[in-house]
Amino acid sequence: MLRACQLSKAFGGLSVLQDVSIDFHPGEVHALMGENGAGKSTLMKMLAGVYAPDGGSVAWRGQPVRFRTPNDALSQGIAMVHQELMPIPDLSVGENLLLGMEPTNAFGWVDQAALHTQASAWLQQLDTDLDTRRPMRSLSVAQMQVVEIAKALARQADVLLMDEPTAALSDHEVTALFKAITTLRQRGVAVVYTTHKMDEVFRLADRISVLRDGRLVCTKAALEFSADSLIAHMVGRELAQIFPPVTTTPGETVLAVEQLTREPAYRNISFTLRRGEVLGLAGLMGAGRTEVVSALYGLQPAASGTIRLRGQTLDLRSPIDGLAAGLAMVTEDRKGSGIVPAMSVQHNLTLAALRQFCRGAVIDATAESSTTHKATGDFAIKASGPGQAINQLSGGNQQKVLLARALLTAPAVLILDEPTRGIDIGAKAEIYALIGRLSAQGTAVLLVSSELPEILSLTHRILVLRQGELSAELAPRQTNQEEILRHAMPR
């Protein structure tokens, strides 16, 4: 039905997709797998008319087509749900859902009653009961996803492209989304989606295409893959072990947090962090994990409580104070509070530690560029050069730049908030190895993650947050995912 014929695309001379040909069939869930930078998003965006191909073509119902805009593709029945959702927050669910196709009355005014009836009908097709009069901003990410999918349904989409729809979802939200996707498949919609979560692929996909370094490795029925063989295809080598063994023994206490409180997000948070220790912070979305670590870095100061670093009480009012004290953080929102998109890789990399490369107020260009050169090597950052704009890099490479940015400040405590979200296995393994190395060098790491295998395998100790309160401290080698979840679930 939809066919990619030898599609190629390059950004700034760096080829990101080469000669990729794939057929997509109605009533089939087709997963695109590959590491970050393999070209999955680029391929989808070309199918959806976001990018024009540099070479090759897209064929739709047997005819070659050239979409100029996403709207072109949409009018032909190809809809895309983007990795970053783009709802209009102040409009209602119904208005968002039927945007541009609102039912009107005889005067040409929007017929509100009909709008909400129609919108609920579409949502019910996805087994979702949602008040369509609620403002979009009040929805959870998962609910927004479902509205986006209903939006595609309402436009009679025959093909639905989804770029990592589950990256920001919790487990039970994923289940709801999968139900919706299954409904779509039954209705004969071709679903194309990308993910980094192995278990999902095998639960959902009928066929899998693996991309590596911009080329198609293979397209096969999902049944023909095992988890191991899929990973091997993706990285081009067997990954003997993703997680490095935890070998270091933590030293003296570096960070001591007492009675940290900021209502209503969190209260009475007390814990210590030792030299070389990796401390995991687990919990559901909205449990206050990000808020707590943001307070430790000065991003969102706590209302009360004390934070002591090497015995010294800190007054953290902004990240400037955090950095000066020897704390560094990689935030969970790569796009929102991580990269500066218009700046180059080099300028992003050195932003936090710029003072080190300055004589007085003047930047020492030689020192800056040699540090960049070293860091791009150390962190295996794939870019065409230090001057490349960072928004042309894959998510995994952007994340590595941000890690390098934080580590250039030589922190005593490194806070990582969901450091592997939306990142492929290869980049994940690199980040896991890095955490191991940092710990061995004596850096204390505070790791917030929704991926429990990560928390279980990488840390010395696990703290669980439930609705803004610490609910448990667990030893990773003596616990399991179920126990963590039991402590994390609201009561």
Add this chain to the structure above:
Amino acid sequence: MTATTSPALDRNLLHRLGIVAVLFVIAGLLSVLTDSFATASNLTNVARQVSINGILAVGVTFVLLTGGVDLSLGSVVALSGVACALFAHPGEYPLFVPICVGLLTGGLCGLLNGVLVTRGGIAPFIVTLGMMTVARGLALIFSGGKPVADMSPDLTGLAGDLGPVPIPLICFAAVAVLSWLFLGRFRLGRHLYAVGGNEQAARAAGVSVPKVKLFAYGLCGLLTGLAGVVLAARITTGQPNAGQAYELDAIAAVVIGGTSLSGGVGSVLGTVLGVLLIGVINNGLDLLSVSSYYQAVIKGVIIVGAVWLDRRQARS
């Protein structure tokens, strides 16, 4: 920077080459169409005319880079000019006093803009719109509504020449070169781009966002003060009604020069080229004796057209 060029840089280069080409085409046309364009006296005149807009445009480049805007330029030019003229009567104070008074007046207005934007959390558009009326009102109050005349020849001499080069042009060139160095080489310059490019990310990376913005508005104000002094010297009075709509020419020049109104992207070199383009067009229309009514229309069309071409280039 290493020798590796990025697509972004290539695009900037292309953009500049585009403006330079347009500049040459227009200059070429004018030399053919008129006898007077390509004469030394006319070109010196153009240089003198673009200098004031140039100083303002470079100043407001800093503000636009942070994602802000300054609509008070024209009024602050008038206020600084009046303040300067009040202290410039012959035999009263040494030359540096009126100059400093002019600069400080502009600088204070800029700082006040900056404080209201950062501390007050009010949108730059509103803050500087307010400053636009307040500064104009103050200029009228301090001057009693009449031009402040009787300025010492020392000060009006600032509009003269140093050898063959007009002094205002020297001021503009110095401001442009120093700003170019500042944005490219100084930590604070880098921070300006970071704040304009992604304020949240800049804050998370330890950049003091309020300090950076305060600096941008303050410096813009200081340069506006300088423009006010130069203008007063040129018209030999502190004219409370001077500088009407100067902010529009300045912002137009910056935008034509490739600076993004949403911040984070832009350069002094682009601004300088934008200033020259607007200056040559103004001069050309004068020489061709196009009526000022038509001049306004033509200029507007050129500004929008230039930006439209640029954005089209950016998309492809």
